[in-house]
Amino acid sequence: MTKTQPFSDPLILYGVPHSLYTGVVRCYLRTQGIEYIERPTSHPDFAQHILPAIGRSIIPVLELPDGTIIQDSVDIIDHFERVGVPWPAYPEGPLQRVLAIIVQYYGSQAMLRHAMHYRWSYLDRQEAFLKDAFAAGSGPDLAEKIMSRMQSYLPQLGVTEASIPLIEHSFESLLDVLEQHLRLHPYLFGGRPSVADYGLIGPMFAHLGRDPVPADLMKRRSPRVFRWVERMTAPGLDAPEFVNYDTHYFSDDHIPETLTPLFAHIAAEIFPELTDKLVFMDVYVDQHRLADGKPVSDKPHQRYIGKVDTLFHDVPVSAGVQPYLLYILRRADAVLQTLDESERSRVIAGLQRHGLDQALPGERGYSVGRRGHIEVWER
Numbered sequence: 014m015t016k017t018q019p020f021s022d023p024l025i026l027y028g029v030p031h032s033l034y035t036g037v038v039r040c041y042l043r044t045q046g047i048e049y050i051e052r053p054t055s056h057p058d059f060a061q062h063i064l065p066a067i068g069r070s071i072i073p074v075l076e077l078p079d080g081t082i083i084q085d086s087v088d089i090i091d092h093f094e095r096v097g098v099p100w101p102a103y104p105e106g107p108l109q110r111v112l113a114i115i116v117q118y119y120g121s122q123a124m125l126r127h128a129m130h131y132r133w134s135y136l137d138r139q140e141a142f143l144k145d146a147f148a149a150g151s152g153p154d155l156a157e158k159i160m161s162r163m164q165s166y167l168p169q170l171g172v173t174e175a176s177i178p179l180i181e182h183s184f185e186s187l188l189d190v191l192e193q194h195l196r197l198h199p200y201l202f203g204g205r206p207s208v209a210d211y212g213l214i215g216p217m218f219a220h221l222g223r224d225p226v227p228a229d230l231m232k233r234r235s236p237r238v239f240r241w242v243e244r245m246t247a248p249g250l251d252a253p254e255f256v257n258y259d260t261h262y263f264s265d266d267h268i269p270e271t272l273t274p275l276f277a278h279i280a281a282e283i284f285p286e287l288t289d290k291l292v293f294m295d296v297y298v299d300q301h302r303l304a305d306g307k308p309v310s311d312k313p314h315q316r317y318i319g320k321v322d323t324l325f326h327d328v329p330v331s332a333g334v335q336p337y338l339l340y341i342l343r344r345a346d347a348v349l350q351t352l353d354e355s356e357r358s359r360v361i362a363g364l365q366r367h368g369l370d371q372a373l374p375g376e377r378g379y380s381v382g383r384r385g386h387i388e389v390w391e392r
């Protein structure tokens with residue numbers, strides 16, 4: 014029988030347009046020219062086939078033609094990086110590579126605060142848009158329930174009356190900093206996207222570049238950032254305004270001046286919160302005598318193991334601790350482990366110059382891995 018599809022065995026991406034982490038994967042697949050079909054979670058296969066395999070309701074999930082299921086935006090990217098893609102996403106230069114992972118952490122984890130604030134604190138001004146998106150993605154019956162669940166995350170993300178002005182100031186500063194860089198370069202590390210761009214695009218597309226209130230701000234305040242969002246979501250490398258710009262990362266592990274304010278911005282935001290969270294996990298692991306391979310929480314959908322009282326730009330916030338953050342940042346530690354002494358010193362000095370050396374968790378006697386689609390402690 015003749016198949017009528019354009020390709021016989023497509024990849025299936027389970028996700029929705031307004032999902033932060035689905036956006037990461039969608040951008041990656043489009044950049045690499047990997048064909049896929051996107052299905053919402055309301056598709057019957059998600060309940061029948063995907064949910065039993067991954068054990069919790071979470072997106073994105075990618076199903077490969079051979080039936081392999083991959084959950085997690087980082088695991089999906091890393092799968093294709095191993096297989097080989099036209100535009101690999103990890104810079105060769107170790108300083109660039111470590112910094113790219115730190116930016117990936119900032120975008121995909123720390124910026125959840127900004128993303129969720131702009132989505133849910135302005136519900137009155139964007140309700141019709143959000144209701145339509147959630148109903149289309151999850152079905153009308155589940156939409157209200159999921160929307161309420163998402164709003165309930167705000168306190169554990171440290172979104173409060175006191176922190177909101179700082180979150181908004183932070184988003185505006187980030188737009189300004191990125192605008193300066195993106196006037197000169199198509200992507201963060203040069204001529205093609207890296208995991209830094211993929212980490213940032215999650216919040217910058219799904220929430221901040223798409224929901225009416227922040228998207229309007231982005232377009233008015235920082236046209237080049239909005240263009241970068243378009244570029245990231247387009248197929249291939251979409252940079253017509255950069256005539257004769259090559260498709261490489263900056264040569265010789267160079268960090269251009271225009272990235273310095275970005276790293277300063279990130280350092281000012283992730284500390285002391287990240288350090289406080291790492292210390293919380295140290296104590297937690299010590300107290301619970303956790304065995305290798307034990308899931309990080311009792312129930313698969315539970316991501317937080319507790320909370321820390323910390324500061325966001327000098328304002329006290331209480332923030333939920335997700336062991337998953339170690340899963341991301343350990344990949345930066347792993348880069349350092351591959352280097353000889355002098356290269357390692359050079360990279361650490363580079364991180365210190367940008368105030369980011371403490372973003373590497375370093376040896377702590379435990380780590381976080383993923384097994385069976387779930388985060389587990391590693392000893």
Ligand SMILES: N[C@@H](CCC(=O)N[C@@H](CS)C(=O)NCC(=O)O)C(=O)O
Pocket residue numbers: 032033034035070071072073084085086087162337
């Ligand atoms: N670490 C995961 C996070 C995925 C994630 O948080 N997905 C959200 C949608 S963007 C989700 O499914 N949330 C369901 C929930 O929290 O109930 C990844 O990178 O894929």
